[in-house]
Amino acid sequence: MAKATKLDQLSDQVVTALLEKHACPLPFHAVRALFMGNIATPDMTTSTMQTIRDLWGGELPKFETKQDAEILMMCLMQGLWNGLSAYQNRTNPFKLTRVKSPQPSWEALARLSLLRREEIDGFIEGLFAGHEEIDLPEKAHRATNMLGEIRAMLAGLHGLAMKNNTTPTDTQELDGMIKQVRELSIIAEKEINVAIQSCKRARAQMLETYTAEKPVLH
Template sequence: MDMKKATTTPSNRNAQALLEKHRSPVPFHEVRTRFLGNIATPAMSVAPLQVIKNLWGGELPAFDSIDEVNELLDALVQGLWNDLTRHQKRGQPFRLTRMPAEPTAANLGRHGLVRIQELDGFIEGLFNGEDAIDLPERAHEAVRHLAELRAMMAGICELVSRDPVADDRNQLDITFRHLRELTRIMETEIHEAVLSCTRARRQMLDGIFTEKPTVH
């Protein structure tokens, strides 16, 4: 399966094409998880435009016309960003990028790298550029689990780099089965972090709006 076919909604396809057109240094699969982390973060100062600028190091890329600017922003904000907000619901779990299933050493290395980038993107977005952030307990637990899973993916990448032409089909089959299970765990932990942060943010906002004014 071509990795680009992993997400099939028009908003995803359009966003991916425009990111490639404008040479985003951040790959599409990582942009997805970074946006999701930014959507979920308890931080109240998230600005989608700045998040998009950060994909290019803090400033938007050069454009030939204002129409190109609007096209990119529309695809990333009205399209991809808004589409990802649905994962704040229990019945709409997030899915990581689907990877080639053929058990080869090359696919194994690529699989591990993409998962690392996706996890890094989610944490980058969730922390909103901060070194530390106050997270609800379940989200904090999820972040810890995701860090452990990232270390496993890094270990896989290291193994492949040492033996890039490994051809033990039986061992590769076993490893790919483990990868599929680990991917499901990653998706569960990401979704639980999103749900936990969404609840916490909603409760915080409810508290702000229901707080009675002080009588002087």
């Protein structure tokens, strides 16, 4: 088990380096969450390739060599995307980026709250697959509403941290706010997985309905 974990971490490091090399506007943790949302989306017309293009505003970055393009596509599609697909299994839930407990500071609060906000933004963006509105099953709808509320609280904490980043404050108070971000993270992770499972069931039902209603060709 430890060996698999090391390989996963190495893969994440490689993808992070490639995204930075090709000046992707989104950080790795946001890309990872966006891909997960797009894998889960009930929009059956979504395209993996288009989702990747959208990371750079709709067009792939310019590559120095053909090999550079092949390496990036292999890491994003065969590595990151296919790896995230396994998290549709209820026994193997999606997890937000793990972060070591920081020493209480405004900087630490700002960094952690921004990271979680960007992950929620990424997941919602992927789930909605470029649409302003999308039909979601009831549980996924409730989950996205909850994620929206958590996102707003994280934005508030981030704004507070940025406003007070040069102001000394009580360590215990800061520690409490960082603990609040961690508690919100646990809830957000749970709601993301509720949405993933709900949409997975909805997609399966759509496929079953399509198969049942397809006319027999003579």
